[in-house]
Amino acid sequence: MTTDSSTDHPANHLLKTGVPGLDDVLGGGFAPGRLYLAEGIPGSGKTTIAMQFLMEGVRSGERVLYVTLSETEEELQGVAVSHGWNLKGIEIRELLPSTDVLSPDEQYTIFHPSEVELGETTLRILADVDRVNPTRVVFDSLSELRLLAGNSLRYRRQILALKQFFAGRNCAVLLLDDMTANEHDLQVQSIAHAVIRLEQNHPGFGVSRRRLVVLKYRGQAFRGGYHDYKIVRGGFVVFPRLVAAEHRDTLVPTNLPSGIEALDAMMGGGMDGGTSTLLLGAPGTGKSSLAMQYALACARRGDCAALFIFDESVATLRSRAEGMGMPISTYIDSGHIRVRQVDPSELSPGELVHEIRQAVTEHQVKVVVIDSLNGYLNAMPDERFLIVQLHELLTFLGQSGVATILIGAQHGIMGLQMSAAVDASYLADTVVLLRHFEKGGEVLQAISVMKKRIGRHERSIRSFSMSAQGIAVGPPLRELRGVFTGIPVDMGGLDGGSETSLGS
Structure with missing residues (x-):
């Protein structure tokens, strides 16, 4: 959380933005009677935010005004239709140049156009405000005012005058800036009460990544850093950055057995709630199947488990589980096992963390499986921050009492x-x-527990197999030396022993 002052605005006096997740980032919303700036390149979603802000005002019974200097009302209605919105209740005022300006008789000869047009535009804006008496106003966009002002001094004085005019009316004003000026100045940023910047990144493959950052918010605690967002049919959705320190709960120690006696013996009785387990191995060693076993055991106890899979489809997962005698489809249909197939090229890291957080807070899942870390890495736009974000996620899940299973695929098969x-x-x-x-x-x-921070665990290496009857964990491979080299040495003959499994 970041703050500029200790004089935070009371949450019940803040205006809701109408944008899911944005109020969380802003610490509650916008304070009335202040001037705000949302800046970003064309296509970043400024108009969408503005419309949601005004529609939220209409739902609250407020009078709202949209002043457009660059788009027609017909174009704005087209945006609304694309989202399934109705702009009824929003007063839209077009301040666009008429076609008469193309006539030679309309060209200014004595005065510079900015000296005439800026004054006329300002008077029309003030007249509309007096007529509507709104509590929320949007200006779209500042680029037009900047061009009409002609120079930085006049532009700054014009914005200051507008700020003072609206402050006396207890009206929240949202200014949109498309940053199309040759040189991006900080005039409005220094005047505005809060500044939100919208950014877009176009990777070499996949959907564009969008994120926002609150550059300032005077007198209000807000959530700093970058937050992913997306624009879908229905509007702008923000995924606030996860801060694990905000979710500290008093945990009751819990033990989560797998249902396989030999495996639970290796794990010292089972996994512990609030801890993370990394299943590490080459492809085909049974990591995903082992994770499914824990999810299935959780569902059988009447709890909920969530699987986030990157490397296979839900259909393949169902087929593979059923082939091993795991009735996972029954629990998926009942909602006790929730499966989310993740496409790394389409889902941003912030959205993924948001979905995991929702699974914990809304569905009270007890087991979360991330299959695999390799896919999770591909979802990150910058792998340098993978470990930092993963640490924050695991801390949050641990403080929520969730047992997390991470699957890490190793390069190579043996050796x-x-x-x-x-x-x-x-x-x-x-x-x-x-x-x-x-x-x-x-x-x-073969399977072995290499590390366990909490409680005891076996240090033996046991045989591990998968069949139509499920997962089987056998006795310790005491007659073999060098199992993890891939080519062990038989130290006296392996009698095989009977593999043990508790079945389904």
Whole structure:
């Protein structure tokens, strides 16, 4: 949270913006009687925010005014139709040059056009304000006023005059700036009570990434930093940056068994609520299946689990689980297991974290699975910040009492040179390693708990297998040495032992 002053505006006196998530970022909304600036390049969503701001005023029974200097009312109505909105109750005032200005008789010869047109425009604006007496006003856009002013001094004095005029009327004014001036000045930023900047990034592949930042907000605590947003049918949606320190709860220790006796013995009884577990291994070692086992056990207890999958479709997940005797479809249909297929090229990191947060706060999930960290890395526009954001997410989930399962796929199949694209082992409370190894002309799997911060755990390496009957964890591989090298040495003959599983 960031603040410019200790004189925060009372939350019940702030005007709601009508934009989901934006009030959270602003610490409640806009204070009445102040002047605000939303700036961004064309297409960043300024007009959409402005319309939602005014429609929220109409819903509250307020009088609102939209002053447009660059778009016609017909164009604004077209924007509204695209979102399924009705602009009834919004007074729209067009201040556009008429076609008469194209006539040679209308060209100014003694005075500079700005000296005449700025004065005329200002008088028309003030007359409309006197007539409507609004509590919310939008100016779209400042580029026109800047050009009419002619120079920076006159432009600044004009904005100051407007600020004083509206302050006396207890009217909140939102100015839109499309930043099309040759040199972006800070005149309005220094005058405005708060400044919101909208930014767009166009990656080499995938949808454009959008984010906003509150540059200033006088006398009001707000959530600093960048916040992802998107524009969909229905309007502008903001995904506030997650701050784990704001979600501290008193946790009751819980134990979450998997339903497989040998696996729970390795884990010291099972996973603990409020901790994170990293399942690390090569492709095909059973990481996703093991995560599904914990989600299925959670659903059987009557709780809810959430799976965020990057590397396979929901249909493939259902088919694979059913083939292993896991009735996951039944619990997906009942809502006890929630599956979200994530497309890294379409979903921003902020939106993904927002969905995970919603799953915890709205659906009270007890187990969250992120499959996999490699896909999560691809969703990040800048991988340098992956670990920082992941740390914040895991802290939030831990403080909420959620058991988090992270799946990390390693490069390679066998050998000692295995490596992961993302090293999150130091963040996780528990690390479970799964590996392939060769024996008797077959490729088998092994499992071991390498680390557990809370409680005891086995240090043995056990056999691990998957079949139509589900997951099976066998006895410790005590007769083999060098299992994790991929080619172990038989130290006396492996009798195999009977693999144990509690079934479904």
